[in-house]
Amino acid sequence: MKKRISNQKITSNLWFDRNAEEAVNFYMSIFKDAQIGRVAYYGSEGFEIHGMPEGTVLTIEFMIEGQEFVALNGGPHFKFNEAVSFIINCASQEEVDYYWDRLTAGGDEKAQVCGWLKDKFGVSWQIVPEALTDMLQDPDKSKTGRMMSALFKMKKLDLKALEAAYNK
The missing domain is CATH 3.30.720.100 (Signal recognition particle alu RNA binding heterodimer, srp9/1)
Incomplete structure (x- = not known):
């Protein structure tokens, strides 16, 4: 066995x-x-x-x-939804792009924001640059506020744009 x-x-x-x-x-x-x-x-x-x-x-x-x-x-009884998702922590924008491009193939990125997507099977994923968590933890609320304003407008996360808003 x-x-x-x-x-x-x-x-x-x-x-x-x-x-x-x-x-x-x-x-x-x-x-x-x-x-x-x-x-x-x-x-x-x-x-x-x-x-x-x-x-x-x-x-x-x-x-x-x-x-x-x-x-x-198990049959058609249950469907995936956004209440459960899997986060992929990415070391670089290239890694964000890699997972985003492959998991959105045949999936749905239109209804999602902040790095969330649904793959072609309906499973939800969040593709996140690791630096995002560090920026979110900063005690300087003006930095995190600018970064969050940029974040909420993005579908696929753009690390350079997030860092630019954070460092502005």
Whole structure:
């Protein structure tokens, strides 16, 4: 029997309709530090319970950037929303651009602001330059206020523009 890919105590579970395998492969193509773990399949009872034919993927364990996830094919009962999102902390604008461009492919960036996007599966992500947190922690409220005013007008975050507003 194959073992889990980590000993992480808490694992994020992502409920997909019928495209968990497609979603996992999409994430594997984007994140450099990524691996697939155990895969479980529906038996004959899968159709009875969730309308899934026998042999359809039930769950796929996967890990991206040290974070363990499980993707579940559970049917159309639940949808993703912005109440839960995954933050990608980026060291540079190039890294922000990399993740933004790949995760918005087929997704939705129009309805989101402040670095949030929805990928083509409806999962919400926030692509954030690491320097943003440092700027937000500054006790000089005029600096953080200018930066926040700029931030609230952005979809994809522009580190140079944020730093310019902060340092103005």
